[in-house]
Amino acid sequence: QVQLQESGPGLVKPSGILSLTCDVAGVSISGTNWWSWVRQTPGKGLEWIGEIYHTGSTNFNPSLKSRVTISIDKSKNQFFLKLSSVTAADTAMYYCAREFSGGHSFEYWGQGTLVTVSS
Amino acid sequence: EIVLTQSPGTLSLSPGERATLSCRASQIVAGKYLAWYQQKPGQAPRLLIYGASNRTTGIPDRFSGSGSATDFALTISRLEPEDFAVYYCQQYGDSLFTFGPGTKVDIK
Numbered sequence: 001q002v003q004l005q006e007s008g009p010g011l012v013k014p015s016g017i018l019s020l021t022c023d024v025a026g027v028s029i030s031g032t033n034w035w036s037w038v039r040q041t042p043g044k045g046l047e048w049i050g051e052i053y054h055t056g057s058t059n060f061n062p063s064l065k066s067r068v069t070i071s072i073d074k075s076k077n078q079f080f081l082k083l084s085s086v087t088a089a090d091t092a093m094y095y096c097a098r099e100f101s102g103g104h105s106f107e108y109w110g111q112g113t114l115v116t117v118s119s
Numbered sequence: 120e121i122v123l124t125q126s127p128g129t130l131s132l133s134p135g136e137r138a139t140l141s142c143r144a145s146q147i148v149a150g151k152y153l154a155w156y157q158q159k160p161g162q163a164p165r166l167l168i169y170g171a172s173n174r175t176t177g178i179p180d181r182f183s184g185s186g187s188a189t190d191f192a193l194t195i196s197r198l199e200p201e202d203f204a205v206y207y208c209q210q211y212g213d214s215l216f217t218f219g220p221g222t223k224v225d226i227k
Contacts, residue, residue, distance in 0.1 A: 036216075038216075045207075045218055045219075045220050045221060046164070046207060046209075046218035047218070048215070048216035048217070048218070059214055061215060061216075062120075062215070095163055095164075097163075100154075100166065100169055100175075102151075102169050102170060102173070103151045103152060103169055103170050103211075104151075104152045104154075104211035104216065105152075105154035105166055105169045105209060105211070106154075106156075106164070106166060106209075107166050107175065109163035109164060109165075110163065111162075111163060112163055
């Protein structure tokens with residue numbers, strides 16, 4: 001079955017770069033689905049960060065677009081998130097997810113990884 | 120950006136009762152782009168309903184979605200103990216996904 005697993009540093013310094021990897025198992029990342037990053041905080045709730053297709057096409061949340069890079073490695077069945085110039089407001093649980101073919105929702109999720117921004 | 124508002128914030132009910140959760144959008148949402156999720160503590164959200172009214176594979180038929188335009192609802196016909204959780208609606212429009220703030224269904 002489809003499984004996603006986030007990994008990366010749990011602590012990032014302010015003004016630094018948050019970098020996460022999503023390992024995808026059970027399905028090829030080169031299929032017909034888009035792949036997304038979503039974060040969750042107690043204050044702002046669930047927030048979509050951006051998405052990538054296996055061709056490398058991307059779309060981003062306008063509120064984060066200037067700081068976000070999403071990339072993909074088809075050979076390793078992975079995709080990645082980089083968020084630059086982080087502040088305490090970027091402290092959140094970060095999820096990777098596969099979008100549902102039936103229409104712009106998120107069918108499969110990783111378990112999430114908590115990233116704290118602090119010096 | 121389409122803003123989603125969910126009500127009530129908390130719904131206190133007993134097992135066996137019917138739950139009706141509301142999701143209202145600030146602009147018209149294309150019906151097939153409205154989804155509902157369930158989230159339990161320490162877990163990722165779980166997709167229940169897509170396209171406003173279609174259950175995902177494996178979701179019990181006590182869960183049903185309805186609505187169109189700016190007003191949508193999730194109904195749980197008879198609450199089971201495992202249904203006490205937080206529920207989120209989500210929409211896609213103008214190349215942007217947004218989520219509602221959630222409704223917590225807890226045990227009365």
